[in-house]
Amino acid sequence: MSKKLLSAALGAAILGVGAHAASAATLDDVKAKGFVQCGVSQGIPGFSNPDDAGNWSGLDVDYCRGIAAAIFGDANAAKFTPLSSKDRFPALQSGEVDVLTRNTTWTISRDTSLGFNFRTVNYYDGQGFMVKKSLGVKSALELSGAAVCVQTGTTTELNVADYFKANGMEYKPVVFEKEADATGAYDAGRCDVYTTDQSGLYAIRLNLKNPDENMVLPEVISKEPLGPAVRQGDDQWFDLVTWVHYAMVNAEELGITSENVDDMKANGGPEIKRMLGAEEGSKIGADLGVSEDWAYNIIKLVGNYGEVFARNVGPDTPIKIERGINALWTKGGLQYGPPIR
Amino acid sequence: MGKKSMADHALGSVKPSSSGKVSLIYDPRARGIFYQVLTVFLVALFVFMVTQNTIHNLQKANIASGFGFLEGRAGFDIGQSLIEYSSDSTYADALLVGLLNTVQVAIAGVITASIIGFIIGLGRLSQNWLIAKICQVYVEIFRNIPPLLVIFFWYKGVLSILPNAKDSLELPFGMYLNNRGFAFPKIIPESGFGIAVAAFIIGIVASVIVSRWARQRQMQTGQQFPIGWTRLGLILGLPILVFVVLGAPVSFEYPELGRFNLRGGSNIGPEFISLYLALSFYTASFIAEIVRGGIKAVPKGQTEAANALGFRAGLTNRLVIIPQALRIIIPPLTSQYLNLTKNSSLAVAVGFSDVVAVGGTMLNQTGQAVEIVAIWLVIYLSISVSTALFMNWFNAKMALVER
Ligand SMILES: N[C@@H](CCC(=O)N[C@@H](CS)C(=O)NCC(=O)O)C(=O)O
Numbered sequence: 001m002s003k004k005l006l007s008a009a010l011g012a013a014i015l016g017v018g019a020h021a022a023s024a025a026t027l028d029d030v031k032a033k034g035f036v037q038c039g040v041s042q043g044i045p046g047f048s049n050p051d052d053a054g055n056w057s058g059l060d061v062d063y064c065r066g067i068a069a070a071i072f073g074d075a076n077a078a079k080f081t082p083l084s085s086k087d088r089f090p091a092l093q094s095g096e097v098d099v100l101t102r103n104t105t106w107t108i109s110r111d112t113s114l115g116f117n118f119r120t121v122n123y124y125d126g127q128g129f130m131v132k133k134s135l136g137v138k139s140a141l142e143l144s145g146a147a148v149c150v151q152t153g154t155t156t157e158l159n160v161a162d163y164f165k166a167n168g169m170e171y172k173p174v175v176f177e178k179e180a181d182a183t184g185a186y187d188a189g190r191c192d193v194y195t196t197d198q199s200g201l202y203a204i205r206l207n208l209k210n211p212d213e214n215m216v217l218p219e220v221i222s223k224e225p226l227g228p229a230v231r232q233g234d235d236q237w238f239d240l241v242t243w244v245h246y247a248m249v250n251a252e253e254l255g256i257t258s259e260n261v262d263d264m265k266a267n268g269g270p271e272i273k274r275m276l277g278a279e280e281g282s283k284i285g286a287d288l289g290v291s292e293d294w295a296y297n298i299i300k301l302v303g304n305y306g307e308v309f310a311r312n313v314g315p316d317t318p319i320k321i322e323r324g325i326n327a328l329w330t331k332g333g334l335q336y337g338p339p340i341r
Numbered sequence: 342m343g344k345k346s347m348a349d350h351a352l353g354s355v356k357p358s359s360s361g362k363v364s365l366i367y368d369p370r371a372r373g374i375f376y377q378v379l380t381v382f383l384v385a386l387f388v389f390m391v392t393q394n395t396i397h398n399l400q401k402a403n404i405a406s407g408f409g410f411l412e413g414r415a416g417f418d419i420g421q422s423l424i425e426y427s428s429d430s431t432y433a434d435a436l437l438v439g440l441l442n443t444v445q446v447a448i449a450g451v452i453t454a455s456i457i458g459f460i461i462g463l464g465r466l467s468q469n470w471l472i473a474k475i476c477q478v479y480v481e482i483f484r485n486i487p488p489l490l491v492i493f494f495w496y497k498g499v500l501s502i503l504p505n506a507k508d509s510l511e512l513p514f515g516m517y518l519n520n521r522g523f524a525f526p527k528i529i530p531e532s533g534f535g536i537a538v539a540a541f542i543i544g545i546v547a548s549v550i551v552s553r554w555a556r557q558r559q560m561q562t563g564q565q566f567p568i569g570w571t572r573l574g575l576i577l578g579l580p581i582l583v584f585v586v587l588g589a590p591v592s593f594e595y596p597e598l599g600r601f602n603l604r605g606g607s608n609i610g611p612e613f614i615s616l617y618l619a620l621s622f623y624t625a626s627f628i629a630e631i632v633r634g635g636i637k638a639v640p641k642g643q644t645e646a647a648n649a650l651g652f653r654a655g656l657t658n659r660l661v662i663i664p665q666a667l668r669i670i671i672p673p674l675t676s677q678y679l680n681l682t683k684n685s686s687l688a689v690a691v692g693f694s695d696v697v698a699v700g701g702t703m704l705n706q707t708g709q710a711v712e713i714v715a716i717w718l719v720i721y722l723s724i725s726v727s728t729a730l731f732m733n734w735f736n737a738k739m740a741l742v743e744r
Contacts, residue, residue: 143601233402
């Protein structure tokens with residue numbers, strides 16, 4: 001049978017015989033091997049994408065580098081496993097990756113029956129539709145009868161079923177396992193519509209033969225809070241992964257950047273000093289299971305949330321995404337870091 | 342002296358079996374039974390431990406388990422379905438849709454691969470140099486390319502470069518070909534259509550009866566009966582006649598251009614077509630070799646003997662060579678059919694919703710890898726075993742009946 005089947009069976013076997021990985025102290029394992037293994041996408045520009053030399057970059061990749069920086073003081077102590085939408089969950093369940101930093105929507109079933117934990121959202125997204133401009137479609141409500149390319153193993157394929165049903169429209173799903181195959185089929189005219197998270201649409205549009213001949217429709221049909229997932233039953237690791245994001249968000253709020261972090265550490269107010277590990281007798285880092293300068297390392301080596309956003313997907317990148325709801329809560333967005341104290 | 346006692350004798354040379362009081366430890370039969378029981382016990386223990394361990398670990402990892410999820414609402418749509426299916430159907434329904442799709446492509450593939458395979462296999466034996474070479478090139482090409490590439494060749498190389506729906510290639514009888522697949526009029530039966538179908542069935546039954554009678558008569562009297570024409574007339578002619586007499590009780594729904602696609606009519610998507618063609622062409626190359634080998638394996642003396650008896654070439658082939666060749670061909674043919682069925686799981690690559698693709702989607706949504714992998718195994722095993730049973734039956738029917 002296919003390779004997929006085999007790998008799934010293998011995953012199941014691993015699960016059966018050696019699932020101790022799920023409850024072991026992941027942080028200890030990671031420290032012992034000297035790097036963190038992150039599950040990422042197989043290539044979504046701006047989020048997780050390898051260049052010609054195999055170097056990964058993107059918002060999700062930087063999250064992973066932030067974890068590495070917090071543990072090892074080295075943002076490069078991170079390795080990446082590209083995973084299709086379908087393969088990502090068995091990979092995390094079986095312990096093939098330590099954490100999934102891969103445009104993954106936080107849903108209740110993933111949080112419960114799949115055995116994962118979510119807490120932070122590093123990108124608030126929603127599902128949209130992309131069509132060829134030449135079709136003359138202006139709204140998703142005109143799409144009845146269309147063929148829709150979609151990737152399997154996603155919330156996308158469920159949302160699209162709900163949306164068309166709710167609006168009494170018909171469609172023909174054409175379901176692919178690999179993003180590249182789905183994109184290729186859309187580009188070749190097999191489908192009228194490509195649907196996925198809006199962030200994905202902007203990224204994928206760049207990979208099309210003629211990006212300018214395609215447009216994203218205005219409707220956003222779902223909530224897609226994208227964030228990292230870890231296995232249940234390992235609170236220490238869960239806490240660490242969580243606070244890496246909050247450290248980046250708090251740093252942005254406090255105006256700490258990779259440029260000024262040394263200065264801030266020496267001369268900042270008590271809140272800043274506490275976060276950056278310059279407070280006398282603080283044991284925040286120790287309680288997290290890492291060194292006291294964990295947050296300092298994240299900001300210094302990777303940057304605050306605003307920097308990471310701007311560098312990977314912001315208006316100055318080819319993807320050109322505005323902060324929108326991903327702005328800080330103080331600026332009308334949803335990004336909010338609980339206090340570090 | 343029977344075989345068994347001879348073996349006993351040989352083994353018992355240390356302790357003559359005639360004494361009748363061998364210690365059980367030295368009795369080869371008792372030892373054999375002991376080891377078999379032990380093996381069964383160990384395997385059962387292993388399976389039991391793995392199962393326990395899996396359940397335990399799944400619980401520890403808080404991953405849902407059990408088959409209860411099959412009752413749940415699937416929530417996703419499937420592009421190609423032979424039965425009524427919507428996102429409101431259950432996971433079990435979704436699996437059934439996938440299974441039927443697998444079976445459909447497998448059966449279509451097996452039939453087509455056999456036809457192409459026989460033609461190419463016979464072609465390789467042709468006296469005509471050109472035909473033989475062309476067939477050889479066919480075999481060498483398709484046998485040496487991984488089936489996945491053949492699928493992609495059809496999907497990306499041929500079907501996806503067809504025109505879009507607006508500029509579909511128009512074929513006769515309201516059929517269209519475009520990059521969304523092959524569209525053709527849907528046949529809608531009207532009252533009286535059932536009678537024509539009944540005539541078709543009657544024709545088949547009648548032709549079987551007539552064939553029997555004709556064979557018996559030939560056995561007894563030596564007189565031949567134009568059975569081929571009679572069969573054709575009964576199976577095709579009769580229903581067509583009834584159909585025409587009833588005034589063609591069908592109507593057609595023609596595909597028409599909608600806003601996006603051709604609407605109405607029937608449509609076969611490029612996913613199915615590419616998978617079906619690829620599996621057929623790929624497997625046919627192996628079948629061709631099996632057919633060629635089977636025919637070659639019939640000794641030349643058989644042909645000469647038939648010639649000596651005054652059989653014409655056609656009759657020699659039909660009555661002497663092919664029946665003997667079939668006996669050699671059928672067993673390896675079975676493995677090719679099984680291969681084709683299993684290769685159909687490459688469907689995921691082009692987005693055809695076979696049982697692996699649908700199961701994969703379910704696996705992802707429910708996280709129940711162990712259950713779904715188990716279902717896959719059971720399904721493929723059942724398909725393979727049924728194919729093998731059918732082919733064994735066919736083989737037994739074809740096997741040499743010694744008189
Ligand atoms: N957020 C959705 C969809 C995420 C998703 O997998 N999106 C696709 C399309 S943008 C993707 O990232 N594919 C990349 C890949 O499979 O490598 C989910 O979590 O289910």
